[in-house]
Amino acid sequence: MTMKTNALTFPPDWPALLDQYSKPIIDGALNVVAALVILILGMWVAGIAAGAVRRASNRHPRFDVTLASFFSSIVRYAILAFVVVAVLNRFGVQTTSIIAVLGAAALAVGLALQGTLSNLAAGVMLVFFRPYRVGDFVETGGRTGTVYQISLFVTELTTLENIRVVLPNGLCWGAPIVNYTINDTRRTDLLFSISYESDIGKAMRVIQETLGADARVFKEPAPFIKVRKLGDFSVDILTRFWTKTDDFWDAQLDLTKAVKEAFDREDINIPYPTALNYEVHRMAEAPKP
Numbered sequence: 301m302t303m304k305t306n307a308l309t310f311p312p313d314w315p316a317l318l319d320q321y322s323k324p325i326i327d328g329a330l331n332v333v334a335a336l337v338i339l340i341l342g343m344w345v346a347g348i349a350a351g352a353v354r355r356a357s358n359r360h361p362r363f364d365v366t367l368a369s370f371f372s373s374i375v376r377y378a379i380l381a382f383v384v385v386a387v388l389n390r391f392g393v394q395t396t397s398i399i400a401v402l403g404a405a406a407l408a409v410g411l412a413l414q415g416t417l418s419n420l421a422a423g424v425m426l427v428f429f430r431p432y433r434v435g436d437f438v439e440t441g442g443r444t445g446t447v448y449q450i451s452l453f454v455t456e457l458t459t460l461e462n463i464r465v466v467l468p469n470g471l472c473w474g475a476p477i478v479n480y481t482i483n484d485t486r487r488t489d490l491l492f493s494i495s496y497e498s499d500i501g502k503a504m505r506v507i508q509e510t511l512g513a514d515a516r517v518f519k520e521p522a523p524f525i526k527v528r529k530l531g532d533f534s535v536d537i538l539t540r541f542w543t544k545t546d547d548f549w550d551a552q553l554d555l556t557k558a559v560k561e562a563f564d565r566e567d568i569n570i571p572y573p574t575a576l577n578y579e580v581h582r583m584a585e586a587p588k589p
Contacts, residue, residue, distance in 0.1 A: 353375045422470045422472065426472065431477045438481075440475060453469060490539045491539070498568045500527065502566065511555065541555075
């Protein structure tokens with residue numbers, strides 16, 4: 301019984317070897333070149349697209365630098381993901397299973413980080429709709445303070461006591477937001493009480509003159525001064541006036557002091573409860589025999 305062996309011949313049969321291996325080598329080389337071209341073009345397109353998104357976002361008044369960078373990064377990595385899939389497919393790798401695994405992994409990560417992702421989504425909404433900006437004095441998430449920083453995940457406030465408070469964006473977006481400084485002007489309401497023995501008309505003129513002497517009080521709309529209530533021991537006069545938002549607190553406090561001093565000069569009494577007042581009121585309210 302004889303056995304056939306495939307012995308290599310020497311010298312090698314170069315034409316036969318080239319005929320046998322030339323096609324796989326050429327195909328492999330072409331695939332490598334094509335993969336490199338796809339990769340380079342993909343990175344170039346990803347960079348151009350990310351830059352275009354960043355420039356367009358920076359031109360829009362509702363976008364800030366953080367949100368522009370975030371969107372440009374999403375566009376860049378999305379394009380690069382397609383490029384990687386195309387390169388792998390060029391080498392004959394079955395990308396369907398890889399995409400399925402990546403999708404399942406992304407779903408698992410999303411479920412695990414749903415709280416963080418909700419803060420991210422809320423941060424995008426806050427930056428886009430701008431209910432408050434850095435420097436605004438706001439009340440949100442049960443806290444009040446000046447907005448120090450807005451990121452994609454948290455909002456930082458500085459309170460009146462100079463304490464830094466960090467709030468998750470989900471808490472801020474999901475609760476009512478009160479912005480005290482977003483408008484240029486604000487209305488102030490003050491209530492002044494005078495005794496029943498005092499001249500109401502004189503008291504109202506004194507308030508009007510005091511407000512008119514303060515340059516921070518707007519002439520238009522004109523101050524509103526009316527009797528608000530006849531209380532148990534006093535006549536309450538409601539006073540409303542408009543100022544710039546920056547002058548709101550100082551004007552309110554200064555004018556409260558100024559009206560009190562003007563009342564004193566004009567002998568307009570500001571009543572306050574006493575034991576005798578309470579006793580008279582109790583007797584007046586007591587049932588008659």
